[in-house]
Structure formats: structure tokens, C-alpha cells
Amino acid sequence: MDITQFHAAFFEESREGLQAMEAGLLRLESGETDSETINVVFRAAHSIKGGAATFGFRAVSDLTHLLETLLDEARAGRRTLDSAATDALLASVDVLGGLLAVAEHGGEIDAAGLERVRSGLECLLSGEAATTAPDTADAAGDEAPARWHIGFRPEPSLFMTGNDPLRILRELGTHGEVEATCLDDRLPRFNELDPFEAHLAWDLMLPGGVPRAAIDEAFAWVEDQCELSIEAVSQDRKSPVPDAVADAPSGAVAKTRAATETVPSRAANADADSSIRVAVAKVDALINLVGELVITQAMLRQRSESLDPVQNEALLTGLSQLDRNTRDLQEAVMSVRMLPVEFAFSRFPRMVRDLAARLDKKVRLKTQGEATELDKGVIEKIVDPLVHLMRNAIDHGLEMPAERRAAGKDETGTISMSAAHQGGHIIIEVGDDGKGLDRERILRKAAERELPVPENPTDAQVWDLVFHPGFSTADALTDLSGRGVGMDVVKSNIVALGGQVEIRSAKGVGTTVSIKLPLTLAILDGMSVAVGEEVFILPLNMVVESLQPEAGQVRTIAGDTRVLRVRDEYLPLVNLRKQYKLTDAADAATPIAVVVESNGRRLALEVDELLGQQQVVVKNLETNYRRIPGISGATILGDGRVALIVDAGGINTAPVPLAVAA
Structure with a gap:
């Protein structure tokens, strides 16, 4: 079997695992030292290790493996993850990730970086910090156990998850001789036997x-799908405490591990079990098909307006129901x-931690509304602007600790x-409680x-100046310094998404940058206008106003360039x-001017008629035809x-030909 077909799923799951590890480690560093957080990090590392070993990524x-060993010591209570270990x-x-x-x-592996982190992990593992707490599984104290006693009773549904007890027994056999006693007390009569259920247990x-x-x-892959007990048998004991395990009836084996460990329940994985992974291309295809359905339904509704409502009552009722169902679909x-916008927010705790350490500042990150949902395409494009805002807030917005104490x-x-x-x-805001913008300096x-x-600019007009390319109030620019570094990129990216950005600031109190974005790029709120026999859509967020110009308001300059006052x-x-x-058109109507604003530039578009506002399903013209200026x-x-x-x-200003068949 060609296992390369599963590579994409492995890499996607591994990236999610790395995010879970990073988030868990940051929580541990902030003081959340609960066992479940450590288990989350451990399971993520273990899953990546298992997949990498399967595909041969040595x-x-x-x-x-080194990560897993260190985390297992912390999970078992034999190590405390201090700041050095977290780093x-x-x-x-x-x-x-690399x-x-x-x-x-x-590509080429960063051998120097790999060796550096390997050496760091090996030093931690060989250090004396690894023996800070006794292992409760070794009840005999410092004396090494004579044997390990394991009670293993799989749940009947174990096979349905792709796991096999025989594989586990073989893996244990690679570490030493296994004495196994099979427990068949749950084995049903032959005519009642279900070959897809696990009936046997082992001592x-x-x-x-x-x-x-x-x-x-x-047992890591099946620990939430079995009853499992692991006990160390000391030198002076030839049998474990639970002597009755082999003779116990079904269900009598306790679901226990070492006292310092927690076995995750099946309920903890309920969310994962209730979801499936689907390629983005399939979702986009589904959205396109629904868009076609919406268009077809709109055509049917328009055609039905000329029907006699008495003679076609049943048909019109059905079309109304179709309208509601299509909208719901x-x-x-x-x-x-x-x-959830958490997909964008989740990368910033690590970034804040690293930048604060680099700048010798103390920074606390607070997030709110992570469950707010946004289109995947918008989330992917909003990350870079948020990175710029975060860097500027930490570097230029927040004061040094001594300066904050003095204030x-x-x-x-x-x-x-x-x-x-x-x-x-959706409104996304990034704020700081720093020194705020300096109006006079700007x-x-x-x-x-x-x-x-x-003349006599308002605060909002002054704050907008920082969006000019290269504008900065910093005396000496670095790769971080200056409230204006990258702010022009922020605005251009937001505007390209059909959004708006504004700044609120008070000196000595702080600064907040507010971003307003459409929920999705697939549907657009637009104003439909007629130009001759053609209909155009103007995105509603760029329309400022519309007016019917008088003769004195229109002037011609430079020969053929017209301007509107x-x-x-x-x-x-x-x-x-x-x-x-x-x-x-021979009978062209009195023109109407629609004032629009885009990329900081205002202009007036001359059209024949305003048809109204409507939501439209956006189709990519460049993909289906070619790019038209x-x-x-x-x-x-x-x-x-x-x-x-x-x-x-x-x-x-110069006309361009348009050759798209309507």
C-alpha cells in the first residue's frame, strides 16, 4: 500500500499538534500546572512521534521521543517544568515545525538548531532536577521493582478504532520476557460471538x-479505551497487591494508573470524535454550487412575478417555500x-512572550471573543495586519517597566x-495601556x-497620518520601532478585504486600533447601477454618496479630463x-454621480440609474476569464x-476596453 497518500493528513494533524503543544506550554508557564494541560502536550508529542515513525521521518x-520522555516525567510528577524546561x-x-x-x-534540515535543542533536552533529562518527586508507582521506595504487574481489559469497541491488543503485547515483548495469562470470562457462546468486538483480557x-x-x-493509544492497572512489585513481594485480578469478574479491574497520573476519559475526546476533516477545495465547490442554486432560485422568483396568483397558487406557495429553504441552505x-477567530489569535501568546523578553518588557496578553466566527479566507489574510499591530503595540506603545512605575x-x-x-x-480590536499617541509629535x-x-485637524485625522507609507515618530528605526512601521501595510490589507481601520488614542492612557471586516468574501453587499443596458455592482462599503450634478459642478481640464466639484x-x-x-444610448438619462472611496482616493462614477441595494454571490472573474482593470x-x-x-x-482615467460577454 502506498502510505504517501496519508502524508497530507499527517502534516495537517501535526501542525495542529504543534499549536496545541505551544498553547499548553504557555499555559504551564503562566502558572496553570494542572495535570490535564501536561497530558494535552504529552499526547500531542506522542501522536506526532507515532505518525513520524510510521512514515519514516526519523x-x-x-x-x-526526547520531548515525550521529558513530558512523561512531568506527567508522572517526577519533574517540575520550570522556566528553563519550558524554554x-x-x-x-x-x-x-521546521x-x-x-x-x-x-529542503535542508537546520542541523545546528536541531543539535542545540537536542543537547538542551538531554541536559535536562540527565540533570538532578528529574528526581524532584517520588514515583508513587514504586511503592517500595528507592528500591527498583522486581517485576511490573499489568491488568489490561480492553473495551469491546477497541477494534473499531483500529487498535489491536496483539500489537501491544508484541511491543511489550520487545522490552523483556512477558508472562501473560489470558482472561476469557467475557467470552460469549460461539453462536453469540461478534468478531468485531474485543472479548479477552490479560494479566x-x-x-x-x-x-x-x-x-x-x-498503552498510550488505548488508555481511554480499556481498564488498565500498572503496579510495581518490590523485591520482597512475589505477587502484586491486587491478587484477585486474574480471577475477578468483568469490570472488577480498577481503572487506575500511578497516583500522580490521570487517564483521560472518552468524554474528553467527544468533540474530536464528532468532527471530520474535509479538504477546503470540497467546501469551496459546495459553496459555489449553493451560489448557483441561489441564482437559479432568484431567476424562478423573477419569472413567477408575472403569473396569476389565483391560478398558480400552489406553484407560488412552493416557490416561496423554496425561497426560504434556499436561504437557510x-x-x-x-x-x-x-x-473561530481563535485560529488567528492562538499564535500571539508565543509572539508576545518572545517580544517581551527581547525588549526587556513585562507584557500581559488578554483576549476576548475567540469563539467569534469569521470566514477562513478572511482569517488567513488578517494575520499579517494583526502581527504588525501587535509588534508596534509592544515595542512603541508600552513603556519600559521603570517608566510605567514612575507613571x-x-x-x-x-x-x-x-x-x-x-x-x-466583525470588529477586531488590538489595544494597549501604554503612553498613547503623541499628537504634537505626529x-x-x-x-x-x-x-x-x-486645518485644525481632529484627533482622528491626526491618527490617520500614521498610515502614510514609512511614517514613523521613532528617532531611530529598528526592525520593530515606530508606530508607523508597517501601518500602511495594515491599512492596505484591510481595505483590500473590504474593511476599515481606525485608531483611538489618549495620551498616557493607551491606544486601540479597531478593524471592521466583512464576515465573508463570498457574499457582497452592493449597490446595483445601470449604465446603458448593462448592470454594474458597486461594493457598498466604498460608496460615500450619490448626487445628480448640476452643469456648473462639472469642469473639463487638460483637454478631456473632467472633474466634479x-x-x-x-x-x-x-x-x-x-x-x-x-x-x-440614444436616449441616455440624466447622469448620476456616485462618489466612491478606495485606497485613500476619492472619485465620482457617472452612471445612468441607481437600481438598489442587494447581496450578491461573488464569482472570480480572473479564474473564469482574465483580469480586467x-x-x-x-x-x-x-x-x-x-x-x-x-x-x-x-x-x-484613460478608458480601457471591456470584452466580456454578458
């Missing part, structure tokens, strides 16, 4: 020289692509991240760079009919016609 399995484990997670990337995509004895970790590893399918503040600064729904949008820098500043501002006036070289996509109207979605940021 470097990955060797490193995770070593987090560094190992980083290197492990090894997995090499295994997936090829096992192993030499005392076998490491306890090796026994735990053998669309919402349900769209929710499949929705993911009467807690020396540990707070960075907050929150997400919340607001109508059809204005001085803007004057030095000769940036346009309104809107109050005290002159805006380029673009006729969409000429822009896309559409046929002139000034067009970001297309949609299909209820009557089956194609309507193009205008990209105001891509419109040039």
Missing part, C-alpha cells in the same frame, strides 16, 4: 528492568467556512485583543515630510460607459445576466 520521531520545550517545538516543513516540502508480568515510560508508551453552507502604572503592560460581531461585520513629523494636514473638493469624474467602451469580480443577477463588480481602486 529526525522528527527522534526529537519527539527548551518551546525551542524544540520551533525546530520540530523538521516537519522539510519532510513535507523538502501480564514484565521484568522490573523495563522502564515505566516504555509501558506507558505501549445558503446560510448553513456558508457557516462551514466559518472558523504610577502596573509595571506589567497589558495588550488586549478582542473580536465581536456587529451586524454583517504633526511635527507630518510637517517635516510635507504631508497634507487639514463636491462642496470644496474636486474629484475625478469617470463615465463608466466610456471607461468600458459601451455603446452610447477596474473590475474585481462578477455576479449573476436574477434574470441570468452577468453583472460586473467595480474595483474603484483599479480604475484609470
